[in-house]
Amino acid sequence: MKQSVLRQPSFKQLGDLDWKTWQGKDLATLVFVIRDGEILLINKKTGLGKGKVNGPGGKVDPGETPEICAVRECREELSITVSNLEYCGQHKFQFVDGYSIHVWVYRTRDFAGVPTESLEAKPLWVPVDKVPYRQMWEDDQFWLPMVIRGERFKTRWIFDGDRMLDYDIQPDGNNESWGDVCDPKIWSNT
Numbered sequence: 001m002k003q004s005v006l007r008q009p010s011f012k013q014l015g016d017l018d019w020k021t022w023q024g025k026d027l028a029t030l031v032f033v034i035r036d037g038e039i040l041l042i043n044k045k046t047g048l049g050k051g052k053v054n055g056p057g058g059k060v061d062p063g064e065t066p067e068i069c070a071v072r073e074c075r076e077e078l079s080i081t082v083s084n085l086e087y088c089g090q091h092k093f094q095f096v097d098g099y100s101i102h103v104w105v106y107r108t109r110d111f112a113g114v115p116t117e118s119l120e121a122k123p124l125w126v127p128v129d130k131v132p133y134r135q136m137w138e139d140d141q142f143w144l145p146m147v148i149r150g151e152r153f154k155t156r157w158i159f160d161g162d163r164m165l166d167y168d169i170q171p172d173g174n175n176e177s178w179g180d181v182c183d184p185k186i187w188s189n190t
């Protein structure tokens with residue numbers, strides 16, 4: 001009988017990797033539109049994280065800047081044109097199977113068009129204090145509240161498939177305050 005070969009991951013913790021020379025195999029973006037106390041999310045229908053709730057975004061094409069990619073992905077996935085993107089932070093995701101992805105995160109209050117379902121994504125607006133973290137990647141609960149509050153970050157993560165094994169979040173300054181979404185009344189219970 002054929003024996004299946006179990007490959008042990010060579011790293012499980014952040015300290016098992018040399019982060020100074022780390023480079024993501026892919027470069028990608030995430031965009032969060034926030035307006036009137038609500039955040040625009042998607043049910044992701046294709047690609048990495050299919051079946052999860054996430055922000056619109058995707059892999060950066062050759063020759064694109066992350067910001068141009070962010071605008072293009074929002075057009076392709078939701079038929080909206082986002083503008084005045086604010087940089088929020090970046091994630092270094094390392095998976096134990098060897099895959100890695102470096103993700104730039106943006107937020108904005110400004111867009112044109114009506115968020116419309118595509119083959120890649122179905123839009124959903126949710127109140128900023130009712131984000132469905134249990135339907136999202138495990139990391140999101142740690143940093144998406146920072147995006148909403150306007151706190152920038154630099155993060156590193158180790159994942160085994162869907163399972164988060166280790167992480168580090170470093171604060172990296174602040175975005176300009178958005179009084180409406182950072183309303184203390186909304187945040188008093190968190």
Ligand code: 6OG
Pocket residue numbers: 028029030046047048049054055056057058059093101103137138139140159
């Ligand atoms: P496409 O396959 O759609 O690009 N992504 C993650 N997003 C979150 N919130 N958490 C993660 O934890 C993620 N890993 C990847 C970045 C992949 C999209 O998936 C996002 C891109 O928007 C591991 O082309």
